[in-house]
Amino acid sequence: MHWPQVLEYPTGYDLPSTAEEILGGFQVLETPTFNDTWAKFERLHASGKARAIGVSNFSIKTLEQLFKTGKIVPAVNQVEMHPYFADTELLEYCRSKGIVVTAYSPTGLAKVRSDPTLVALAKKYNVAPAQIILAWHLARGVVTVPKSSNAGRQKENLTLATLREEDLAAVTALDRNERCEVWTKFGPDGKMLGWTREQYGW
Numbered sequence: 001m002h003w004p005q006v007l008e009y010p011t012g013y014d015l016p017s018t019a020e021e022i023l024g025g026f027q028v029l030e031t032p033t034f035n036d037t038w039a040k041f042e043r044l045h046a047s048g049k050a051r052a053i054g055v056s057n058f059s060i061k062t063l064e065q066l067f068k069t070g071k072i073v074p075a076v077n078q079v080e081m082h083p084y085f086a087d088t089e090l091l092e093y094c095r096s097k098g099i100v101v102t103a104y105s106p107t108g109l110a111k112v113r114s115d116p117t118l119v120a121l122a123k124k125y126n127v128a129p130a131q132i133i134l135a136w137h138l139a140r141g142v143v144t145v146p147k148s149s150n151a152g153r154q155k156e157n158l159t160l161a162t163l164r165e166e167d168l169a170a171v172t173a174l175d176r177n178e179r180c181e182v183w184t185k186f187g188p189d190g191k192m193l194g195w196t197r198e199q200y201g202w
């Protein structure tokens with residue numbers, strides 16, 4: 001389940017991509033709720049058509065709401081996570097429930113990859129900053145889905161150094177609770193993709 005809210009997609013659109021579409025172009029529906037959708041997922045799971053079912057962009061708040069009616073614990077919660085947004089509380093919560101966290105935008109966009117601490121660590125280990133970040137995720141037990149259209153960088157992202165404890169701590173210390181993705185910017189009405197921060201539990 002990509003998001004906790006239900007969006008009616010305009011004909012011809014797949015995913016919202018521009019700020020206008022993200023902030024205004026989509027109608028949020030009251031029903032079905034994500035609890036209703038999860039019940040349908042559970043039926044798919046029971047039928048054997050899905051071996052595992054999971055969620056994305058769920059917070060502790062929305063996961064708690066899901067557990068009110070859900071019988072199956074999501075196999076995975078895919079969320080934005082990188083050194084500027086380490087979200088350790090959500091990671092620990094998911095771990096306590098047996099939910100695997102997958103980091104999207106795992107390398108945190110160019111803004112994070114060019115952080116001086118990460119650039120210095122990359123020099124120290126003779127790798128790219130993205131490799132330092134991915135090694136940090138793995139050390140935290142987080143699954144990553146890095147994306148690269150470049151064969152050389154795809155290879156880089158598969159060959160990771162093992163970071164020393166103090167270097168892992170230095171990456172964690174970069175956390176500043178900053179979501180970097182475009183769809184995490186809220187509009188003047190306090191909404192992003194039709195929901196407020198409070199509804200998301202952010």
Ligand SMILES: NC(=O)c1ccc[n+]([C@@H]2O[C@H](COP(=O)([O-])OP(=O)(O)OC[C@H]3O[C@@H](n4cnc5c(N)ncnc54)[C@H](OP(=O)(O)O)[C@@H]3O)[C@@H](O)[C@H]2O)c1
Nearest residue numbers: 056078104105106107108130145146147148149150153156
């Ligand atoms: N569930 C959700 O709501 C959600 C939201 C966002 C994203 N996602 C998924 O998460 C996946 C990854 O997300 P993402 O593409 O935003 O994050 P990402 O992998 O952290 O960033 C991709 C960007 O990083 C660059 N890059 C990759 N490896 C690099 C390296 N070693 N050195 C320097 N630059 C590097 C890529 O450029 P090049 O291509 O030029 O190498 C690309 O511009 C995608 O599959 C996406 O669909 C899911």
